[in-house]
Amino acid sequence: LCPPGVLPLGRRPLAWGRAAGQPLGLPLAPARAFSNNKVLVELDESSGVAMMKLKSPPVNSLSLDLLTEFCISLEKLENNRACRGVIFTSAIPKIFSSGLDITEMCGKSAEHYAEFWRAVQEIWLRIYGCNMVTIAAVNGSSPAGGCLIALSCDYRIMVDNPKFTIGLNEAQLGIVAPFWFKDTFVNVVGQRIAERSLQLGALYPAPEALKLGIVDELVPEEKLQERAAAVMAQWLALPDHARQMTKSMMRKTVLDRLIPHREEDIQRFVSFTSKESIQKSLRMYMEMLKKKRS
Amino acid sequence: LCPPGVLPLGRRPLAWGRAAGQPLGLPLAPARAFSNNKVLVELDESSGVAMMKLKSPPVNSLSLDLLTEFCISLEKLENNRACRGVIFTSAIPKIFSSGLDITEMCGKSAEHYAEFWRAVQEIWLRIYGCNMVTIAAVNGSSPAGGCLIALSCDYRIMVDNPKFTIGLNEAQLGIVAPFWFKDTFVNVVGQRIAERSLQLGALYPAPEALKLGIVDELVPEEKLQERAAAVMAQWLALPDHARQMTKSMMRKTVLDRLIPHREEDIQRFVSFTSKESIQKSLRMYMEMLKKKRS
Amino acid sequence: LCPPGVLPLGRRPLAWGRAAGQPLGLPLAPARAFSNNKVLVELDESSGVAMMKLKSPPVNSLSLDLLTEFCISLEKLENNRACRGVIFTSAIPKIFSSGLDITEMCGKSAEHYAEFWRAVQEIWLRIYGCNMVTIAAVNGSSPAGGCLIALSCDYRIMVDNPKFTIGLNEAQLGIVAPFWFKDTFVNVVGQRIAERSLQLGALYPAPEALKLGIVDELVPEEKLQERAAAVMAQWLALPDHARQMTKSMMRKTVLDRLIPHREEDIQRFVSFTSKESIQKSLRMYMEMLKKKRS
Numbered sequence: 056l057c058p059p060g061v062l063p064l065g066r067r068p069l070a071w072g073r074a075a076g077q078p079l080g081l082p083l084a085p086a087r088a089f090s091n092n093k094v095l096v097e098l099d100e101s102s103g104v105a106m107m108k109l110k111s112p113p114v115n116s117l118s119l120d121l122l123t124e125f126c127i128s129l130e131k132l133e134n135n136r137a138c139r140g141v142i143f144t145s146a147i148p149k150i151f152s153s154g155l156d157i158t159e160m161c162g163k164s165a166e167h168y169a170e171f172w173r174a175v176q177e178i179w180l181r182i183y184g185c186n187m188v189t190i191a192a193v194n195g196s197s198p199a200g201g202c203l204i205a206l207s208c209d210y211r212i213m214v215d216n217p218k219f220t221i222g223l224n225e226a227q228l229g230i231v232a233p234f235w236f237k238d239t240f241v242n243v244v245g246q247r248i249a250e251r252s253l254q255l256g257a258l259y260p261a262p263e264a265l266k267l268g269i270v271d272e273l274v275p276e277e278k279l280q281e282r283a284a285a286v287m288a289q290w291l292a293l294p295d296h297a298r299q300m301t302k303s304m305m306r307k308t309v310l311d312r313l314i315p316h317r318e319e320d321i322q323r324f325v326s327f328t329s330k331e332s333i334q335k336s337l338r339m340y341m342e343m344l345k346k347k348r349s
Numbered sequence: 350l351c352p353p354g355v356l357p358l359g360r361r362p363l364a365w366g367r368a369a370g371q372p373l374g375l376p377l378a379p380a381r382a383f384s385n386n387k388v389l390v391e392l393d394e395s396s397g398v399a400m401m402k403l404k405s406p407p408v409n410s411l412s413l414d415l416l417t418e419f420c421i422s423l424e425k426l427e428n429n430r431a432c433r434g435v436i437f438t439s440a441i442p443k444i445f446s447s448g449l450d451i452t453e454m455c456g457k458s459a460e461h462y463a464e465f466w467r468a469v470q471e472i473w474l475r476i477y478g479c480n481m482v483t484i485a486a487v488n489g490s491s492p493a494g495g496c497l498i499a500l501s502c503d504y505r506i507m508v509d510n511p512k513f514t515i516g517l518n519e520a521q522l523g524i525v526a527p528f529w530f531k532d533t534f535v536n537v538v539g540q541r542i543a544e545r546s547l548q549l550g551a552l553y554p555a556p557e558a559l560k561l562g563i564v565d566e567l568v569p570e571e572k573l574q575e576r577a578a579a580v581m582a583q584w585l586a587l588p589d590h591a592r593q594m595t596k597s598m599m600r601k602t603v604l605d606r607l608i609p610h611r612e613e614d615i616q617r618f619v620s621f622t623s624k625e626s627i628q629k630s631l632r633m634y635m636e637m638l639k640k641k642r643s
Numbered sequence: 644l645c646p647p648g649v650l651p652l653g654r655r656p657l658a659w660g661r662a663a664g665q666p667l668g669l670p671l672a673p674a675r676a677f678s679n680n681k682v683l684v685e686l687d688e689s690s691g692v693a694m695m696k697l698k699s700p701p702v703n704s705l706s707l708d709l710l711t712e713f714c715i716s717l718e719k720l721e722n723n724r725a726c727r728g729v730i731f732t733s734a735i736p737k738i739f740s741s742g743l744d745i746t747e748m749c750g751k752s753a754e755h756y757a758e759f760w761r762a763v764q765e766i767w768l769r770i771y772g773c774n775m776v777t778i779a780a781v782n783g784s785s786p787a788g789g790c791l792i793a794l795s796c797d798y799r800i801m802v803d804n805p806k807f808t809i810g811l812n813e814a815q816l817g818i819v820a821p822f823w824f825k826d827t828f829v830n831v832v833g834q835r836i837a838e839r840s841l842q843l844g845a846l847y848p849a850p851e852a853l854k855l856g857i858v859d860e861l862v863p864e865e866k867l868q869e870r871a872a873a874v875m876a877q878w879l880a881l882p883d884h885a886r887q888m889t890k891s892m893m894r895k896t897v898l899d900r901l902i903p904h905r906e907e908d909i910q911r912f913v914s915f916t917s918k919e920s921i922q923k924s925l926r927m928y929m930e931m932l933k934k935k936r937s
Contacts, residue, residue: 209842229588231595242834246536246599247562253595254503256587268835293844294817301819301841305834523882525889540830540893541856547889548797550881 093121094128095146103139104287105132106280110146113348114153117200119167121156122174129181139291140188142283143204145195149219154199160328161337172324175200176235176317182207183239184310186299188290192283193270197221198258199232205270206239209290209302212283213261215273220258222269227256229336233320238309244268387415388422389440397433398581399426400574404440407642408447411494413461415450416468423475433589434482434581437498438573439489443513448493451638454622455631466618469494470611473529476501478604480593482584486577487564491515492552493526499564500533503584503596506577507555509567514552516563521550523630527614532603538562681709682716683734691727692875693720694868698734701936702741705788707755709744710762717769727883728776728875731792732867733783737807742787748916749925760912763788764823764905770795771827772898774887776878780871781858785809786846787820793858794827797878797890800871801849803861808846810857815844817924821908826897832856 093111098104107128109115117125132138145151159171182189182204191205193213202221205211213221223240225232232240232253241249248267251257264270274282290298313320327333387405392398401422403409411419426432439445453465476483476498485499487507496515499505507515517534519526526534526547535543542561545551558564568576584592607614621627681699686692695716697703705713720726733739747759770777770792779793781801790809793799801809811828813820820828820841829837836855839845852858862870878886901908915921 210839226587226591226595229591231591231598234598237595237598242838244835245539245833247538250536250596250599251504251565253599254587254592255584256591271839290843293814293842297814297817297819297844298842301814301825302838304819304822304825305838305841520881520885520889523885525885525892528892531889531892539833541832544830544890544893545798545859547893548881548886549878550885 091124091128094124096128096132098132098135098138100137102284102288103137103291104284105138105141107132107141107143108146109143109152112147114150115145115147115201116153116156117175117178118156119159119171119174122171122178126174126177126181129178129185133181133186138187139295140190140287141185142190142192142280142287143182143208144192144279144283148195150195150201151191151193151197151219151221152201152204153196154201154203157337157341161334161341165325165329168325168328169321172321173317176313176320179203179207179235179239180310180313183306184303186295186302188287188298190283190287190290192279193219193221194276194279195219196258198224202269203236203239206243210286211270212272212274212279212286213264213270214276214279215261216276217260217262219261221261221264222256222258223253224256224258226254228340230333233324235309235313235320238312242306242309385418385422388418390422390426392426392429392432394431396578396582397431397585398578399432399435401426401435401437402440403437403446406441408444409439409441409495410447410450411469411472412450413453413465413468416465416472420468420471420475423472423479427475427480432481433585434484435479436484436486436574436577436581437476437502438486438577442489444489444495445485445487445491445513445515446495446498447490448495448497451631451635455628455635459619459623462619462622463615466615467611470529470607470614473497473501473533474604474607477533477600478597480589480596482581482592484577484581484584486573487513487515488570488573489513490552492518496563497530497533500537504580505564506566506568506573506580507558507564508570508573509555510570511554511556513555515555515558516550516552517547518550518552520548522634524627527618529603529607529614532606536600536603679712679716682712684716684720686720686723686726688725690872690876691725691879692872693726693729695720695729695731696734697731697740700735702738703733703735703789704741704744705763705766706744707747707759707762710759710766714762714765714769717766717773721769721774726775727879728778729773730778730780730868730871730875731770731796732780732871736783738783738789739779739781739785739807739809740789740792741784742789742791745925745929749922749929753913753917756913756916757909760909761905764901764908767791767795767823767827768898768901771894772891774883774890776875776886778871778875778878780867781807781809782864782867783807784846786812790857791824791827794831798874799858800860800862800867800874801852801858802864802867803849804864805848805850807849809849809852810844810846811841812844812846814842816928818921821912823897823901823908826900830894830897 093109095108095110097106109121109125111118111121115121129141132141155175160168189208189210191208191211193205193211195214196219197205198220202223205221213219223232223236225236237249237253240253244252244267252259252267259267259269261270261273265273272282387403389402389404391400401419403415403419405412405415409415423435426435449469454462483502483504485502485505487499487505489508490513491499492514496517499515507513517526517530519530531543531547534547538546538561546553546561553561553563555564555567559567566576681697683696683698685694697709697713699706699709703709717729720729743763748756751759777796777798779796779799781793781799783802784807785793786808790811793809801807811820811824813824825837825841828841832840832855840847840855847855847857849858849861853861860870
């Protein structure tokens with residue numbers, strides 16, 4: 056499946072953009088936007104780059120609705136041959152995404168929990184296994200599920216502001232990150248940093264996150280979009296097909312740990328979430344959040 | 350087994366200390382000490398932190414006696430619900446632990462070798478899989494088995510003194526570190542550093558060990574206990590249950606490589622150690638050590 | 644298979660050089676050279692160190708001939724008990740090796756492609772699993788297969804010149820590095836750096852390669868041989884047997900992913916290379932190289 060390669064002193068010789076032999080599909084249209092309630096998408100068909108902005112006030116929590124729209128938008132782009140790369144960012148100041156929406160996990164039916172968890176799996180599978188180049192332009196804090204989205208991309212650029220934090224902080228809430236959150240994290244920062252960070256449920260200020268390798272670079276807020284576009288252009292200078300096969304080869308092991316076990320993973324989530332002790336904890340937490348905001 | 354987690358912007362809301370629903374057991378007694386010949390244990394029941402000091406002159410070599418007492422002390426703490434974290438350190442100046450006691454491997458019966466090796470496995474399994482938070486306060490040199498103890502903890506603080514060295518130096522003696530020493534090392538420093546260090550049997554001065562990630566931080570000798578206590582407090586600020594499940598999820602793969610194969614591993618050790626060539630080497634090495642000390 | 648080890652405060656006590664009990668074979672001859680057309684070998688039997696210089700102008704591309712001679716030379720050294728370590732370097736200025744020779748992959752028969760690929764596998768298996776200490780003295784650029792040779796050594800020293808680059812740049816040519824190139828790379832730099840580098844087909848200037856861990860150190864060009872010899876002496880100060888068993892234990896997993904699947908891997912290469920689209924790409928690339936050189 057992974058034909059071998061080589062070649063000396065090579066400098067981007069062959070199939071720029073689309074791999075050789077792949078038609079580009081229909082003639083390119085000018086840049087155009089489509090959006091639904093919570094996800095704004097702008098696709099620049101000349102560059103092949105889409106910008107996907109999460110816009111679900113107040114904090115882009117990953118509700119079932121947002122996750123569903125997110126998946127649909129991503130699928131649309133994947134089916135659009137004019138799109139080769141996606142930049143994920145937030146339309147809300149100071150927050151990239153606050154992670155999974157607790158209200159989806161509280162006081163609902165087992166069926167609801169299952170549907171919600173399937174959507175969480177789906178967004179991870181789609182981003183981590185995405186054929187397009189994926190860049191996270193992290194323009195605010197990004198705990199838990201927000202961090203997972205960033206970790207699942209090919210590259211992470213964060214605003215250079217120590218007030219913005221990022222990390223898988225589940226343990227701080229008495230919850231355990233699922234194994235595929237952990238696998239994704241280990242692939243980015245290695246076992247030692249992942250062990251410590253997950254056990255501490257650590258949220259790192261941007262400069263610390265850079266040192267640990269959680270993000271790849273920091274830029275001033277006003278340069279974020281420009282820098283994301285520049286990095287994307289660098290990745291898109293490569294032929295798609297070889298890059299896609301390389302990515303697939305490298306992420307297959309981790310993806311394959313979940314794919315055949317999705318239903319078990321859902322059952323585990325449902326039975327955990329349905330526990331009265333967990334429901335109680337989540338209610339208390341939501342109360343605390345409400346007070347904090349008012 | 351690993352319920353999924355999440356939650357936005359979280360700040361230690363739920364079950365401080367013991368996980369929700371877990372009784373704390375009997376009322377807390379004030380700090381108290383217990384000890385046997387070679388291991389001093391002080392448990393501060395108010396903080397839930399035990400200090401375990403190895404005291405087996407001259408160099409804390411891990412004899413069968415020391416290992417047995419070490420295991421028993423650790424088991425006692427694990428069964429004491431008032432204890433949530435352990436700090437390992439040495440009561441002997443300049444040496445944390447010199448590693449396995451060669452005299453246990455020399456001129457004894459196969460039964461003795463087997464018993465000794467089972468004790469070595471046991472201490473590793475107990476520390477690496479420990480439910481409590483484990484911190485190594487490395488206040489002296491820590492070769493071979495001494496290094497393994499440190500590597501098996503959640504966090505390693507070493508005295509900032511280049512005269513103190515740490516590493517898995519087995520290869521220098523013509524011996525091969527067992528695969529579970531290697532797995533533990535790779536999880537801490539990654540494959541490249543582990544390959545080089547194990548092949549060279551390298552003992553690194555503390556500052557070098559910090560650079561390579563073998564230890565997590567250095568402090569002046571007089572600050573070591575204070576700093577270990579501060580780090581422990583940070584880890585204990587998290588609810589136990591989620592932290593324990595996270596740790597178990599992360600270390601399971603490596604633990605499971607030994608657990609079902611303990612007897613084979615013992616047989617391997619016994620037949621290796623019983624070889625006349627190895628016995629000869631060990632005798633020569635002991636002679637050399639004796640001369641050095643006298 | 645991997646007897647356990649230990650020992651405190653150890654300082655090279657036992658079997659210097661050859662492991663205890665291993666005869667040194669015939670009496671040592673003075674340093675002598677042997678060479679064939681493309682590989683120069685000088686063995687200093689007093690130190691046990693061989694220098695192997697690739698000399699296949701203009702750019703040391705890894706043709707079937709060069710690979711075959713390379714393998715034979717390495718096998719000779721392995722069978723020579725007087726040889727304990729090998730330093731790989733280039734006899735051609737500014738280039739270590741340009742990687743696989745494209746002409747071997749272009750316009751030839753399926754049998755030829757199969758024979759060529761078997762030779763590529765063979766050189767990797769021999770270097771990555773080499774019982775001798777292997778050091779790459781990278782005295783020029785080292786893309787693709789040239790980089791693989793360096794990555795497969797125990798240690799990499801590169802000339803401190805930003806004009807010299809190193810990396811697995813296959814993706815830049817629309818080709819995918821085989822999984823065992825990838826495994827070797829991940830073992831050296833970890834998953835995150837390997838993912839990014841392979842997808843970008845990145846060639847890094849020497850200083851950047853050092854930062855990423857692709858090479859272990861940089862030295863001025865005129866110090867390269869001296870430094871390689873000094874590092875080799877450090878490695879050879881250890882007893883061979885324990886070092887060899889340690890290396891074998893650490894690299895076994897990755898070697899075992901290819902060894903039982905060599906024929907499948909060859910078939911994959913042959914059917915990929917035989918594709919008309921790939922042949923066309925390679926012809927275009929060769930045209931481009933020819934123009935560049937003239």
